[in-house]
Amino acid sequence: MRIGGIVPFTTIDYPGALAAVLFCQGCPWRCSYCHNPQLQSCLKPEAYDWAHIISFLKMRQGFLDAVVLSGGEPTQQSDLVESVREIRTLGFKVGLHTAGMNSEALKAVLPLIDWVGMDIKAPFDDYERITRIPQSGEAAKKSAKYILESGVAYEFRTTVHSELLSKSDLKRLSDQLLAMGAKHYTLQPFRSQGCENSNLSASYLHAWDEELLDELKKSFQTFLIRES
Ligand code: SF4
Numbered sequence: 038m039r040i041g042g043i044v045p046f047t048t049i050d051y052p053g054a055l056a057a058v059l060f061c062q063g064c065p066w067r068c069s070y071c072h073n074p075q076l077q078s079c080l081k082p083e084a085y086d087w088a089h090i091i092s093f094l095k096m097r098q099g100f101l102d103a104v105v106l107s108g109g110e111p112t113q114q115s116d117l118v119e120s121v122r123e124i125r126t127l128g129f130k131v132g133l134h135t136a137g138m139n140s141e142a143l144k145a146v147l148p149l150i151d152w153v154g155m156d157i158k159a160p161f162d163d164y165e166r167i168t169r170i171p172q173s174g175e176a177a178k179k180s181a182k183y184i185l186e187s188g189v190a191y192e193f194r195t196t197v198h199s200e201l202l203s204k205s206d207l208k209r210l211s212d213q214l215l216a217m218g219a220k221h222y223t224l225q226p227f228r229s230q231g232c233e234n235s236n237l238s239a240s241y242l243h244a245w246d247e248e249l250l251d252e253l254k255k256s257f258q259t260f261l262i263r264e265s
Contacts, residue, residue, distance in 0.1 A: 072231030076109035112139035137180025
């Protein structure tokens with residue numbers, strides 16, 4: 038595993054659990070609002086070697102409930118399954134944050150995962166506008182389907198920038214999720230911290246459409262707005 042960063046303690050990255058977050062180095066997508074651009078490069082050397090991570094986690098046994106693999110993109114790591122097994126043997130639950138770009142790697146690791154948070158970038162037929170990668174929506178849709186079929190606890194969540202997703206985009210996106218059988222959905226506002234696109238930071242208007250929020254509250258079993 039190529040780890041580019043660690044958050045040793047968090048209460049917000051795994052629902053209801055005290056967790057550490059391991060940020061994987063490397064992501065092939067180029068979302069314009071990415072707030073971890075330093076983790077995108079697959080060529081950059083890892084900041085921590087795996088032996089260091091394991092000894093760090095051993096010191097946290099009994100204090101933390103879970104370890105969250107985030108990114109970058111964890112499903113791009115060739116030894117993801119083995120690494121998750123190793124974390125589990127230390128007694129931690131494992132959470133996964135993914136954008137779902139590598140559907141088959143996700144499918145392979147899901148049986149070992151306790152909770153997954155998947156970013157849904159846009160309506161599946163309009164992903165490239167956010168990720169700048171052709172056909173990225175097809176991979177994401179397949180990954181969302183695998184998550185729903187797996188029975189693993191999950192959250193689908195969408196980052197909303199007023200210039201990138203309109204009310205009708207969000208409506209179409211949420212309709213696509215509902216048609217697939219999704220029950221848990223969260224919206225989170227764009228964050229300028231870490232984002233290298235100054236135009237996006239300058240043009241962002243933070244405003245929710247109350248009519249849309251009411252509709253989403255009624256449509257999903259769990260619907261949340263995450264402001265931080
Ligand atoms: S998928 Fe995530 S890590 Fe990759 S570019 Fe997009 S926001 Fe950044």
